[in-house]
Amino acid sequence: ETGVTQSPTHLIKTRGQQVTLRCSSQSGHNTVSWYQQALGQGPQFIFQYYREEENGRGNFPPRFSGLQFPNYSSELNVNALELDDSALYLCASSLYSGGSYNEQFFGPGTRLTVL
């Protein structure tokens, strides 16, 4: 069973640029969530995707957007990067079935640095 994988591991961008981060869900999972973890802080929920649609969003501006593909992998896109976007971005997958979610499994994260 393959766990949650994310790419790239590290990324450096400059202010104003755009970035795409990728996540492959754990086998058998159909839900993907993204979190932003600033240095020394707990993760903050960005949004969740189920059946290729966003079905929950945290307090993040519209320049944070995402996609979920038919194979349940996902992308996080951030436009017009700001210095405060520098963080570890975590992807988590789970199985939604029978009206409830099973345990979320987290990937190792992508470390984004904005200069």
Add this chain to the structure above:
Amino acid sequence: GNSVTQMEGPVTLSEEAFLTINCTYTATGYPSLFWYVQYPGEGLQLLLKATKADDKGSNKGFEATYRKETTSFHLEKGSVQVSDSAVYFCALKRIQGAQKLVFGQGTRLTINP
């Protein structure tokens, strides 16, 4: 709104010491409560959870009890090991809606041999 507050870190203990990391929460309704652990360079791993009042979650010698009256979910371990060194996060999740976890700020634990 929903929030989680953890004790300030870092926490440094000697091997075999008793560990307590305090966690209190604010939430509407009765959320599920979790402890996650993050080892260096790795993602978050679920350590234990409790889904209703008075439930006790336990795993790898760690325990936490869901206390509705004090809105707390303190993490304890009777005898810590060097391998327990990591960052620990308390989190809650509402029963309804998206699977949105609300995390505390984390507590860095270092165990010295």
